[in-house]
Amino acid sequence: MVDSLLRVTDLKTRFHTPEGIVHAVNGISFHLNEGETVAVVGESGCGKSVSMLSLLRLIPTPPGEIYSGTAIYRNDDLLKKSEQEMEDVRGREISMIFQDPMTSLNPVLTIGRQLTESLRLHLGMTQEQAEQRAISLLEQVGIPDPSRRLGDFPHQFSGGMRQRVMIAMALSCAPSLLIADEPTTALDVTIQAQIVELVARLRESLHMAIIWITHDLGVVAGMADRVIVMYAGYIVEEADVDDLYDIPSHPYTLALLAALPRVDRRRDQRLKSIPGAPPNLLVEPHGCPFAPRCEFVIEQCLAENPPLMSVGKNHASACWVAVKTGLPR
Amino acid sequence: MFQYVIKRLLQGIPLLIIVSLTLFLLMMKVGDPIATMGGRTITRPDDRERLTRQLGLDKPLAVQYLYWLIGNDWTKIDADGDGIPEKSGTRRGILRGDLGTSLVTKEPVAKLIGERIPNTLILMLASEIVTILFALFLGIYSALRQYSTLDNILTALLFIGYSMPIFFISLMSMYVFAVLFKQWGLPYLPTVGMFDPQVGKTTGQVLWHMVLPVLSLSVIYFAGYSRYIRSTMLEVMSQDYIRTAKSKGLPRRQVVYIHALKNASLPIVTLVGLDLPFLLGGAVVTERIFAWPGMGRLFLDHLSRADVSVVMGIMMLVAVAVVVFQILTDIVYAWLDPRIRYD
């Protein structure tokens, strides 16, 4: 019986901008078990980063507002905690790594400093202890000559190495949950693979749950236990990873899979892209947000926004067509 | 790093040469040293001739410039007008620290400046410290409370602050703290000079007399600096690495004062370093209002008496100070920013 580590219910986040209210996250619900890896997939702007940042309450609040929902992490609602309490959770229970390693590390502090500060804060280590631990962390993530490198600054590392440092930083206090916000998007393909492999390896040794945000379905396949597909601030499909690839049950998922460049496709076939553009988040949608770009659209889609409905074991889809008649493979 | 310093020093030299040339030409054109030296008495023709020879004004401009730069004690001048140079010159030139002689008081310019400079420096340094402290406090405070009513009010007040002419603040503060306070029987601040001659030049006296002038000088500067610090902080706080720091659960204070401020301090140091010597300009007006015996006052006094030597000497000195500060600021910046230091 696996324990539910995190249970999010109806999370809604919006931003007040001079142009209007941007509805970034429109009521998402999901759960995560200990040691599980869930991938969150979707285009830029679909709300995947914002939802996870909302969990950690890292959304700046003016413009931002988390106005609905609960996020129960081990019996506590993260959304109801005080800032002080959240500081105890961040870095210690739940850590995050970000997309751009060039800008996500502080350029004027040594990486040693950036590593040891969480150790000293959360685990109460002394400077010496923290430094020892930092060296061992750097070793684990594959940074050569770690003891000398402690005194180096971020600009003295390459992109891939910086990401490794970020990972070391995030895992330094052995969190139970790691949120990885597109950590490989800004890296070369070969480095991407290394980072993914590194995280997978560390996950084993730490028995850590991971939420891996990405727009790249290829990365997901090797890493994830389950996948959540988001679009326009809604979850449109949720499934175990194999089921997602075998029985995709939402037109958007189908389109994403079809858009993947594949080695076994004929060379003269054009890459399939998804026609149209993501919806304007300033407008609350009437009906299904994907309808304008959907090839299976029926009248009901335009009238009513479909909720997530079950289409199989551990498999849900927010699509009238998928539920009523099923989608072609 | 060392190469960088040398490079900057070398870059500064042509600037100083150009400035010295411009100043020299300007002064030679506008000033009439003979008339100035003679004061109110009209100098007789042969006196004029003698002085002209003594001051080397009969030589071509280029030679005069040379003498000004490196003196004429290595050559002979013709003091008695017989066409034969026999006496050694006495000037050592500015490059060797001889800024010439005042046309009015006949004292060495360097000595005059030297007497007054400490007084101006006291004022400037005190103002700069007050300015930085207040500006940091206000700038950071309002950056952290962006969008709040307090921030809006502060921004408006600061706007007014730096739109004020210096003399307005000076006069207003003088009126309130000296005149009105005195009328109301409150302890009031002095408005003239550095100390009360009856009490003598004690530290307490000087500090007490410094309050109003420093207040005047600082208000304008810290209004401007605050805005700059505020916008720098806002920019820094929106950076990705601040988000990373927060995601590590670091307390607010650590995020702001270590992660953010360290980055913000780089442009702030640049601002302060480059601006510091320009405080000298502000001092001119302030010293006049408060009768503070500093270099600004010296400048005004001697300018009004057309004493080009002193005027030129002061301006040259200020120019050198600015260039030196530019170089120093660059060096400090390069040292503080690890991206440049460890290259």
Add this chain to the structure above:
Amino acid sequence: MTAHSTSLSVPQPADDLATEPLTLWQLGWLRFRRHKMALFGGVLLIVLMIFSFGGAFLYTEKYANFNDTSQRLEPPSSEHPFGTDSIGRDILARTIYGGQISLFIGFVAVLIETILGILVGALAGYYGGLVDSILMRFTEALLIIPTIFWLLVLAKFYGGDVPEIHIANRAFSGSVIVIVLIIGATSWMYLARIVRAEFLSLKEREFILAAHATGTSNFEIIFYHILPNTIAPIIVSSTLSVANAILAEAYISFLGLGVQPPTASWGNMLDNSVKYLDSAPWLWFFPGMLILLTVLSINFLGDGLRDALDPRSRVI
């Protein structure tokens, strides 16, 4: 998920931004406030100009210069709303005429410095190389001495060079012209740097290369192709420079080297005020206040312009 309307129309794709803005009052206020400040600045400036130039219809200049020493240093009253100065002149009238001079100096000096700044900046930025080096060295060299020193020296030695001017029945001290020229001549450097930077970046753009290719002369390229694209920063800089010019005039007049009496300017009205600090605060208060309001309004206006013309600057 809630269903919204039952309309059967297909939701429009992203390019339809026809929504009514639902602004949270804080952010809306902030934006509005910025524009409001600029608006306020503009209105205030106009009011001040009306005061100075329109006020001439209420008080003649003769009256402004008329001194009755028996009425010296009178506090504000109904007859003299701003009081009288140390030789009995009505301060309100003098601030009106003083305002004309100060504003005139401010605007014309900026005109001069804008022309100079554009010339130097454009030539340096466009031709680059040796021309740029020389021009910029010279510009930098001038910048290393604080402007006030240059102003004071030039004012002292050239201040009396222009004789009194008579236009339309009025007599102006020649020092006004001198001051305008001096301020213009010592403030162009900042604009030159800005213009140069713009030219440096614009001259590599394709539309300029195209102009070269079709044989357009350098003169035309500089003035008809590149310069129009640099108007935004020039406008912002020039607007804010008016405030600086007015302050500059005020400073040097205050120190006695600027506009010479009997021609009034806001700055020279303050000249004697230190002496009478405790007995006659209205001597400095009114002219000083007017200068402050003018500079403030220009700063507001300039800030608003900067916001409007440079959408990239997002920092509030």
